[in-house]
Amino acid sequence: xxxxxxxxxxxxxxxxxxxxxxxxxxxxxxxxxxxxxxxxxxxxxxxxxxxxxxxxxxxxxxxxxxxxxxxxxxxxxxxxxxxxxxxxxxxxxxxxxxxxxxxxxxxxxxxxxxxxxxxxxxxxxxxxxxxxxxxxxxxxxxxxxxxxxxxxxxxxxxxxxxxxxxxxxxxxxxxxxxxxxxxxxxxxxxxxxxxxxxxxxxxxxxxxxxxx
Amino acid sequence: xxxxxxxxxxxxxxxxxxxxxxxxxxxxxxxxxxxxxxxxxxxxxxxxxxxxxxxxxxxxxxxxxxxxxxxxxxxxxxxxxxxxxxxxxxxxxxxxxxxxxxxxxxxxxxxxxxxxxxxxxxxxxxxxxxxxxxxxxxxxxxxxxxxxxxxxxxxxxxxxxxxxxxxxxxxxxxxxxxxxxxxxxxxxxxxxxxxxxxxxxxxxxxxxxxxxxxxxxxxxxxxxxxxxxxxxxxxxxxxxxxxxxxxxxxxxxxxxxx
Numbered sequence: 210x211x212x213x214x215x216x217x218x219x220x221x222x223x224x225x226x227x228x229x230x231x232x233x234x235x236x237x238x239x240x241x242x243x244x245x246x247x248x249x250x251x252x253x254x255x256x257x258x259x260x261x262x263x264x265x266x267x268x269x270x271x272x273x274x275x276x277x278x279x280x281x282x283x284x285x286x287x288x289x290x291x292x293x294x295x296x297x298x299x300x301x302x303x304x305x306x307x308x309x310x311x312x313x314x315x316x317x318x319x320x321x322x323x324x325x326x327x328x329x330x331x332x333x334x335x336x337x338x339x340x341x342x343x344x345x346x347x348x349x350x351x352x353x354x355x356x357x358x359x360x361x362x363x364x365x366x367x368x369x370x371x372x373x374x375x376x377x378x379x380x381x382x383x384x385x386x387x388x389x390x391x392x393x394x395x396x397x398x399x400x401x402x403x404x405x406x407x408x409x410x411x412x413x414x415x416x417x418x419x420x421x
Numbered sequence: 422x423x424x425x426x427x428x429x430x431x432x433x434x435x436x437x438x439x440x441x442x443x444x445x446x447x448x449x450x451x452x453x454x455x456x457x458x459x460x461x462x463x464x465x466x467x468x469x470x471x472x473x474x475x476x477x478x479x480x481x482x483x484x485x486x487x488x489x490x491x492x493x494x495x496x497x498x499x500x501x502x503x504x505x506x507x508x509x510x511x512x513x514x515x516x517x518x519x520x521x522x523x524x525x526x527x528x529x530x531x532x533x534x535x536x537x538x539x540x541x542x543x544x545x546x547x548x549x550x551x552x553x554x555x556x557x558x559x560x561x562x563x564x565x566x567x568x569x570x571x572x573x574x575x576x577x578x579x580x581x582x583x584x585x586x587x588x589x590x591x592x593x594x595x596x597x598x599x600x601x602x603x604x605x606x607x608x609x610x611x612x613x614x615x616x617x618x619x620x621x622x623x624x625x626x627x628x629x630x631x632x633x634x635x636x637x638x639x640x641x642x643x644x645x646x647x648x649x650x651x652x653x654x655x656x657x658x659x660x661x662x663x664x665x666x667x668x669x670x671x672x673x674x675x676x677x678x679x
Contacts (some may be wrong), residue, residue, distance in 0.1 A: 257582075257586060258675065276549075282588035290583065308594070309588060
């Protein structure tokens with residue numbers, strides 16, 4: 210069963226995606242040179258961009274027919290740019306939850322999600338003074354904690370060292386498989402792709418995309 | 422108290438000599454704005470001379486049409502000034518700004534002249550100078566509010582993107598920026614009210630006293646105009662931003678800040 214599909218989508222008449230299908234509860238990696246439309250693809254899937262031509266489907270339904278906010282909460286995108294508010298890890302969780310109109314997460318839950326993302330930090334730790342890699346893991350933990358149906362990660366390990374990157378992806382993969390979350394990851398790390406991908410979508414720029 | 426001394430033109434022209442001091446200091450400090458100094462002085466003189474001529478004519482031949490036209494030109498100029506500094510804004514945002522400036526300006530002008538002063542809203546002697554102060558301040562306020570809003574959303578683009586990606590509503594994401602910009606736009610007016618009468622005597626009051634008005638009358642006018650200015654700034658900035666920010670996202674909840 211395909212949870213996400215895209216048919217002949219064109220974005221701003223430059224980026225063309227012929228046909229892409231994402232299988233339910235699979236781990237799919239998106240690779241390709243910069244400018245080939247990897248981030249655009251993820252944004253088309255969660256509706257923060259609309260294709261100028263073509264269609265995008267979620268669970269078989271054209272996403273234009275689905276409430277945009279509801280869609281984004283189910284097809285959640287952790288963007289390339291980490292954004293954390295000024296304050297502690299816990300305050301960041303609370304802030305994001307408040308923005309989404311949700312109750313504060315339990316400290317135990319925060320701890321669990323941090324652990325999945327290889328973040329053995331105290332929840333009172335201040336994000337302002339953390340390193341880029343630490344901030345990236347906190348950000349991933351926040352995104353993961355929303356428990357979407359599809360989790361899309363845009364270069365989630367760009368600020369991490371090789372080993373940590375692998376551990377983080379491995380843990381997230383296990384977590385997603387267990388909770389029936391479909392995982393879609395943009396990554397440049399060939400090793401990680403080889404180790405953890407069920408499927409690979411290779412974007413080649415202007416014209417083609419192939420589903421392998 | 423005596424009536425104001427009419428300035429003798431020859432005597433008056435001596436004031437331009439003061440600019441030599443400015444010129445001298447600019448040369449010494451290597452400030453390369455000599456041309457601007459000349460252009461600014463010249464433009465000011467010519468523009469004010471024209472305004473003087475027009476006002477003289479209107480005061481001698483009062484007609485509602487003249488008063489209304491003068492005020493409309495002022496409002497159009499205020500709108501033009503704000504929009505010319507924000508060319509990249511989308512069309513609807515610009516309309517929101519124009520509408521807010523025009524409506525809040527007109528409202529406060531009419532309220533001030535008709536209710537506070539108790540004069541006809543077509544009396545040029547009251548309507549024109551008061552409109553100038555009200556529209557001038559509204560223009561500065563809206564300019565500052567829009568600038569703050571655009572700069573802060575640009576600086577915090579990642580925050581906006583991140584919240585949007587996670588499924589926060591555009592309204593909830595943008596409102597904090599709107600409120601902060603409104604606050605920033607209001608502060609100069611509030612601060613000037615705090616210092617008023619101690620640090621300096623405000624322009625309108627000075628003018629009235631010079632022309633022979635009793636100080637107690639002058640302060641009443643000054644207090645009234647400050648409250649009017651505070652209100653017009655608040656209203657016009659609020660209107661511009663609250664109507665404007667809604668033009669930044671579409672029915673698919675996608676945010677486009679330009």
